[in-house]
Amino acid sequence: xxxxxxxxxxxxxxxxxxxxxxxxxxAFVHCESTATAGEMFAVTVKVGEAYTHPDDFDHYIASVALxxxxxxxxxxxFFAGTLGxxxxxxxTTVTFNVVLEKDAELVAHAYCTKHGLxxxxxxxxxxx
Amino acid sequence: xxxxxxxxxxxxxxxxxxxxxxxxxxAFVHCESTATAGEMFAVTVKVGEAYTHPDDFDHYIASVALxxxxxxxxxxxFFAGTLGxxxxxxxTTVTFNVVLEKDAELVAHAYCTKHGLxxxxxxxxxxx
Amino acid sequence: xxxxxxxxxxxxxxxxxxxxxxxxxxAFVHCESTATAGEMFAVTVKVGEAYTHPDDFDHYIASVALxxxxxxxxxxxFFAGTLGxxxxxxxTTVTFNVVLEKDAELVAHAYCTKHGLxxxxxxxxxxx
Amino acid sequence: xxxxxxxxxxxxxxxxxxxxxxxxxxAFVHCESTATAGEMFAVTVKVGEAYTHPDDFDHYIASVALxxxxxxxxxxxFFAGTLGxxxxxxxTTVTFNVVLEKDAELVAHAYCTKHGLxxxxxxxxxxx
Numbered sequence: 471x472x473x474x475x476x477x478x479x480x481x482x483x484x485x486x487x488x489x490x491x492x493x494x495x496x497a498f499v500h501c502e503s504t505a506t507a508g509e510m511f512a513v514t515v516k517v518g519e520a521y522t523h524p525d526d527f528d529h530y531i532a533s534v535a536l537x538x539x540x541x542x543x544x545x546x547x548f549f550a551g552t553l554g555x556x557x558x559x560x561x562t563t564v565t566f567n568v569v570l571e572k573d574a575e576l577v578a579h580a581y582c583t584k585h586g587l588x589x590x591x592x593x594x595x596x597x598x
Numbered sequence: 599x600x601x602x603x604x605x606x607x608x609x610x611x612x613x614x615x616x617x618x619x620x621x622x623x624x625a626f627v628h629c630e631s632t633a634t635a636g637e638m639f640a641v642t643v644k645v646g647e648a649y650t651h652p653d654d655f656d657h658y659i660a661s662v663a664l665x666x667x668x669x670x671x672x673x674x675x676f677f678a679g680t681l682g683x684x685x686x687x688x689x690t691t692v693t694f695n696v697v698l699e700k701d702a703e704l705v706a707h708a709y710c711t712k713h714g715l716x717x718x719x720x721x722x723x724x725x726x
Numbered sequence: 727x728x729x730x731x732x733x734x735x736x737x738x739x740x741x742x743x744x745x746x747x748x749x750x751x752x753a754f755v756h757c758e759s760t761a762t763a764g765e766m767f768a769v770t771v772k773v774g775e776a777y778t779h780p781d782d783f784d785h786y787i788a789s790v791a792l793x794x795x796x797x798x799x800x801x802x803x804f805f806a807g808t809l810g811x812x813x814x815x816x817x818t819t820v821t822f823n824v825v826l827e828k829d830a831e832l833v834a835h836a837y838c839t840k841h842g843l844x845x846x847x848x849x850x851x852x853x854x
Numbered sequence: 855x856x857x858x859x860x861x862x863x864x865x866x867x868x869x870x871x872x873x874x875x876x877x878x879x880x881a882f883v884h885c886e887s888t889a890t891a892g893e894m895f896a897v898t899v900k901v902g903e904a905y906t907h908p909d910d911f912d913h914y915i916a917s918v919a920l921x922x923x924x925x926x927x928x929x930x931x932f933f934a935g936t937l938g939x940x941x942x943x944x945x946t947t948v949t950f951n952v953v954l955e956k957d958a959e960l961v962a963h964a965y966c967t968k969h970g971l972x973x974x975x976x977x978x979x980x981x982x
Contacts, residue, residue, distance in 0.1 A: 471665070471667060471668070471703065471705050471717075471720055472665045472667065472668040472669075472670075472705060472707075473668050474602065508938055508942070510937075510944065510945075510947070514949075525953075527783035527784050527806070528783050528806070532670075532805065537599070537600045539599060539600065540599070540600040540601050540713070540714035540715070541600075541711075541714065542600075542660075542709060542711075542714075542933065543932070543933065543935075543936060544930055544931065544932050544933075544936060544948075545930065545931050546928055546929065546930045546931075546948070546950065547803065547928065547929050547930075547931075548927070548928050549788065549839060549926065549927065549928075550783070550784070551927075552927060552928060552950075552952050552953065553894075553952075553953050554892055554953040554955070555953075555955075558892070558953070560894065560953065561894075562951075563894070563951040564928075564930070564948065564949065564950055564951065565898075565948065565949035566930070566936075566948055567946075567947040567948065568936050568937075569909075569936065569937050569938040569939075569942070569944065571938070571939075575599065577599050577600060579600075581670060583669075583670075583805060585668070586668035586669065586670075587668070589599075592599055636810055636814070638809075638816065638817075638819070642821075653825075655911035655912050655934070656911050656934070660933065670805065671804070671805065671807075671808060672802055672803065672804050672805075672808060672820075673802065673803050674800055674801065674802045674803075674820070674822065675800065675801050675802075675803075675931065676799070676800050677798065677799065677800075677916065677967060678911070678912070679799075680799060680800060680822075680824050680825065681766075681824075681825050682764055682825040682827070683825075683827075686764070686825070688766065688825065689766075690823075691766070691823040692800075692802070692820065692821065692822055692823065693770075693820065693821035694802065694808075694820055695818075695819040695820065696808050696809075697781075697808065697809050697810040697811075697814070697816065699810070699811075711933060727921070727923060727924070727959065727961050727973075727976055728921045728923065728924040728925075728926075728961060728963075729924050730858065788926075793855070793856045795855060795856065796855070796856040796857050796969070796970035796971070797856075797967075797970065798856075798916075798965060798967075831855065833855050833856060835856075837926060839925075839926075841924070842924035842925065843924070845855075848855055
């Protein structure tokens with residue numbers, strides 16, 4: 471506790487409401503699968519893929535943290551209103567730029583003010 | 599991943615180095631066991647109890663987050679140097695003041711820049 | 727821009743609404759005036775002194791940062807609800823513990839989601 | 855205090871060391887000059903333009919905050935090592951995605967652990 475919710479492939483989920491719930495809270499790490507050591511490497515974390523999340527005052531994505539295995543690389547915090555505010559929905563998206571020196575496993579945590587912590591699948595990056 | 603390290607009672611750990619490693623990274627939640635609904639309630643999070651943690655530039659406690667079950671209440675971030683800096687050691691300590699409306703279970707996460715995330719034992723607070 | 731609002735002695739402000747507005751947003755640094763080098767030193771930052779601030783979803787104190795002159799020592803972030811939530815009011819209060827090595831000038835910034843950044847008066851601390 | 859350093863056009867600065875000092879600390883807001891109300895709008899904040907900043911353990915860019923006038927939209931925090939670590943240099947760069955509803959004036963703050971807060975020039979965005 472707090473519970474770390476983990477992504478489940480929504481194609482294997484039957485109920486539409488559950489697909490939506492899981493997808494809209496899940497962080498997804500988007501980046502190239504290879505990086506050059508010592509060079510800037512863009513990593514986009516997007517919350518939700520097929521569904522959008524509310525941006526209500528009492529229910530919004532407040533932060534997104536990027537980890538390389540156990541090490542935090544960066545974190546972005548947001549306020550209700552970033553995605554249009556009360557009654558609107560969207561996909562929190564942030565692009566961090568990091569320099570990797572060796573093979574990495576990138577993971578993101580998203581925090582929803584109502585439904586807590588959500589962990590992305592890990593994405594392996596080969597660094598040469 | 600990232601691994602969430604959890605506190606183990608160090609009295610049950612034999613090796614001195616391991617006792618030190620576990621204790622100095624573990625967050626401990628200190629507060630009264632009962633709170634009055636609607637009134638300010640002090641919650642101290644202290645990292646380490648019997649041992650101290652380095653405050654080196656490349657190895658320090660960078661943040662402490664306080665959760666009530668799955669909900670984040672507050673988070674404090676620090677920089678290397680807060681506890682004296684390079685070569686010094688200490689116990690990162692922060693007191694948050696929160697208003698609880700019903701029974702709570704408080705948990706803290708500490709983040710060490712070298713050894714990742716550490717979760718405290720949960721502390722139950724009766725709210726009347 | 728963003729505007730850094732600075733505290734004005736409310737005894738010199740005439741209008742009650744303005745006294746309230748200034749006081750409830752202003753950060754105040756509370757600590758001893760002398761510290762011992764290398765020892766833990768408690769610094770409490772409290773937002774508002776004579777008046778309280780709303781803790782509404784769209785209007786709350788979201789963070790408090792503590793500086794020693796130009797250097798950030800620590801920052802605490804909060805969520806709407808920390809002080810009781812919608813319709814309630816209070817004084818955001820956090821106690822950081824820091825180790826000072828030489829004379830310090832402590833200043834705090836508070837951030838209100840509706841009225842921006844507010845800077846406290848500086849508090850001099852003699853370190854011996 | 856803390857001092858808010860503001861960008862000075864380095865073409866009007868004579869000393870090379872001073873050009874470097876000002877440029878490498880200054881946040882620059884990069885985005886389109888017009889946005890569509892209710893649609894995601896990418897805003898990149900880059901620290902430094904012509905010069906790079908160290909990423910040393912005791913001297914790095916620790917955070918970048920994005921404001922629309924007095925309102926904080928988002929903030930990203932980093933650790934020493936994000937740009938390659940000790941002995942390396944780079945330009946901290948983060949892309950936030952926000953939804954604007956009316957004309958905005960975007961400003962960024964960068965925080966250097968050695969040289970404090972730096973405010974970017976404001977960038978006006980027409981929203982239609």
